[in-house]
Amino acid sequence: KQGPEMRRVQEKIADRLRVPYCLITHDMTEAAFYACAYEFAINAVNSPWCQLFDEDDAKVMEYASDLREFWKRGYGHDINSKSSCILFHDLFSRLDKAANEIKSGQQVTEAVTVQVGHAETLLPLLTLLGFFKDSEALTSTNYATQTERSFRTSHMLPYAANLVLVLYDCGGSDLRLQPLLNEKPVAFSGLTGQQASMPLYQDVKEHYRELL
Template identity: 25%
Template structure:
């Protein structure tokens, strides 16, 4: 029996599953396994974490800067200006109305549906940047570096990816594609993006143009992360691509085109740390914590194998021997 060359894994979320189905049909990769539906513990982080619930979800201070910004002068001025452009009383435009006009009127029609939306003309460039800055304040607090648990919740997924990279020579699957919603958290946990924070409500607009933690750039609607493992004469090296751009990995040798020794990369990412994904210890409240292939031959006669992994968000995460993540 011919082994599967491609493997597709998806969260059960409609957006992710639809992306996986379309990607598989459009790429036309055969032979491929049927799409594996993850139980969402790995891809959607539904596994209970008591400390995260207490410190982030139920903590009123988590989104304090986002609320301060949204209820501050930037959005109140924006509401007045939008009302004036529409020729209606200012009291008719509330903050919730602004969100509806921006989200459903502008973004969904123009970005998602690909239509020119007249509602976008109600907002200036700085208005649109203000909405983006508000999203970044929220994302940083809930998914970013504001609390290490925000991104460490992806550790089961990270361990799965790194294990696949480690054992890629033993897997008949050459390309794996994972579809879910996790790019910001995963990139943070792998230390592939900069903290860039904290940043605050009163720093807009000056901070907007210089901050490195921007969700619209790091994780757009179809963002993806790809892991490419190459094997040459028994030595495996790793390259990582984010939104199709190759990342400069720590300690990577520019002479080898940004590649990094796979074992060094796995060590950097925490794969060899037995405490890297100790879920019980990580999620326990302070009072309860106890002390503890495509085979090819080069002209020089090398044995060369390439694996790819793609990770999709909701595009794939790719692990390519090819291994990829979207």
């Protein structure tokens, strides 16, 4: 809220409205931006609220949103991701069951599991899995160096965001796990090589052994 980029956005809004700078607060700026964003996303309407912002302003507002989510549900605090431990264990418990049935030659009894939640559920899980982790933490003072950041919630958590884990039986006890976020393949952090996007299931479990 106190970064120089955010203050400049507020000043530009005040200039456009021809009012004193002191009358435009961060909360007012955020409310106007979301009014613009929601009307555009839901109704495809370029509302009058959008006239208060230019592209540079929108990037600053996007960063402000990412900054909040980073510290509230992302990598900002270690405890944030721990809220997804139960979901994480349930996920791997189901995968283990399917893997054991495949190895024993049985028919998989639970071919598909669908669990529905909110972005507030998915983001801590993505964090626990190590996806979209940058080398530098997001702060209110390093906006200029974060333009190429991986942690970008508008890409990670759009409307109808979804995470899919597909267990493949490639024959000969060759079980592989492919993660897809919003129908696009992503790679497990820390697993490299040609099979990074579809590593051996056992390698994935070994990678997360401290959590399992």
